[in-house]
Amino acid sequence: MSLYQATASAPVNIACIKYWGKRDTALILPTNSSLSVTLDQDHLRSTTTSRADASFTKDTLWLNGKEEVIKPGGRTAVCIEELRRLRKVAEDANSNEPKISSFKLHIASYNNFPTAAGLASSAAGFAALVSSIAQLYSLDKVLSASQLSLIARQGSGSACRSLMGGFVAWQAGQLADGSDSLAVQVAPREHWPEMHALICVVSDAKKGTSSTSGMQRTVETSPLLQHRINHVVPQRMKDITAAIQARDFPTFARLTMQDSNQFHAVCLDTEPPIFYMNDVSRALVQLVVEYNRAAGEVRAAYTYDAGPNCVIYVLQKHVKEIANLVVRFFPLAETFKDPFALFASEKIGELAVPEGFNSAVVASFPAGSVKGLIHTRVGDGPRKITDDAVHLLDAQGQPK
Numbered sequence: 001m002s003l004y005q006a007t008a009s010a011p012v013n014i015a016c017i018k019y020w021g022k023r024d025t026a027l028i029l030p031t032n033s034s035l036s037v038t039l040d041q042d043h044l045r046s047t048t049t050s051r052a053d054a055s056f057t058k059d060t061l062w063l064n065g066k067e068e069v070i071k072p073g074g075r076t077a078v079c080i081e082e083l084r085r086l087r088k089v090a091e092d093a094n095s096n097e098p099k100i101s102s103f104k105l106h107i108a109s110y111n112n113f114p115t116a117a118g119l120a121s122s123a124a125g126f127a128a129l130v131s132s133i134a135q136l137y138s139l140d141k142v143l144s145a146s147q148l149s150l151i152a153r154q155g156s157g158s159a160c161r162s163l164m165g166g167f168v169a170w171q172a173g174q175l176a177d178g179s180d181s182l183a184v185q186v187a188p189r190e191h192w193p194e195m196h197a198l199i200c201v202v203s204d205a206k207k208g209t210s211s212t213s214g215m216q217r218t219v220e221t222s223p224l225l226q227h228r229i230n231h232v233v234p235q236r237m238k239d240i241t242a243a244i245q246a247r248d249f250p251t252f253a254r255l256t257m258q259d260s261n262q263f264h265a266v267c268l269d270t271e272p273p274i275f276y277m278n279d280v281s282r283a284l285v286q287l288v289v290e291y292n293r294a295a296g297e298v299r300a301a302y303t304y305d306a307g308p309n310c311v312i313y314v315l316q317k318h319v320k321e322i323a324n325l326v327v328r329f330f331p332l333a334e335t336f337k338d339p340f341a342l343f344a345s346e347k348i349g350e351l352a353v354p355e356g357f358n359s360a361v362v363a364s365f366p367a368g369s370v371k372g373l374i375h376t377r378v379g380d381g382p383r384k385i386t387d388d389a390v391h392l393l394d395a396q397g398q399p400k
């Protein structure tokens, strides 16, 4: 008997131009376009195994080993049903295709990073789920990554941008049915492989206001959001795309910081206001700003999502300098993993500060305020995993 199973991994993405607000909450259609950098799955990834079998009695999903309820009509169910419908179309068109669309699915997903850390886990998670089922159903051979992004978008908006590597735009689109609201690749990772990222993990506690409910409150109450949607984001999308194409880091960095600032400004403009950044987040802004000032050029860009963690985009040649500064001012609770062996013979945090850097500018916090530091870089899109050791379901179709 054949085993109908596929395993995919998918990356995290961190937006430079932020998605915040829906014009259609059921279809997950955004109020504005957005743009992100896909991060390397060698470091951060979601892995999902999907299996179809005649013996399964219901679609079942396990997240990090724990069964999650698949709510009828909910986001996960919508993604599964859409993929199943497309599989059925392929089966009806070709009688040689095994009729696996009628089988229930067992799906096991695993994140190799804390799920509630605000590290875009839902984006990687839905991208891996859609990729693995698409592979299981052989839809990946007939549908482009952009077409699959239409499905992942309905799992979580930002997930559509994790369907491809490099630099990715989610075009808001205009159609009521959402068929033009999809992700497109602006440039592959090979275009600008020097783009690295440092994730400063400020807190891995579950966040207070979810993105989903927070952004709708902003849509309903913030006049500043209307200005952002109509007069700011359209030009910024053009400008950052041009900056990426020209590998113009200072322009890319300035736009990224401006857009993070404006996203948190519309959160403050929401009634009641939403606060995602905390005092440690703001001290990290001061550190990046002072680093750029002392360097006499923009070498690093901070950006914050719906939580206090700071992601710093920086070119490879400057990672060591800024990583050292972060640890010098915010001694970590965890050991720095150093995947690129930057500090082979030296100790992170103990190198001298760059010339002209004014230490008095950065507010001081107790050790452990920044728990961990993750060094990664721009990465590729979802991968097909064939290594048997990685599959997440055992012979009975239960999570391993």
Ligand code: DP6
Pocket (backbone or CB within 6 Å): 014, 015, 017, 018, 019, 020, 028, 034, 122, 155, 156, 157, 158, 159, 211, 212, 213, 305, 306
């Ligand atoms: C701040 O994609 O998590 O990270 O579509 O409701 O699932 P839903 O929201 P989600 O929102 C992410 C918002 C953000 C900015 C971004 O990634 O663009």
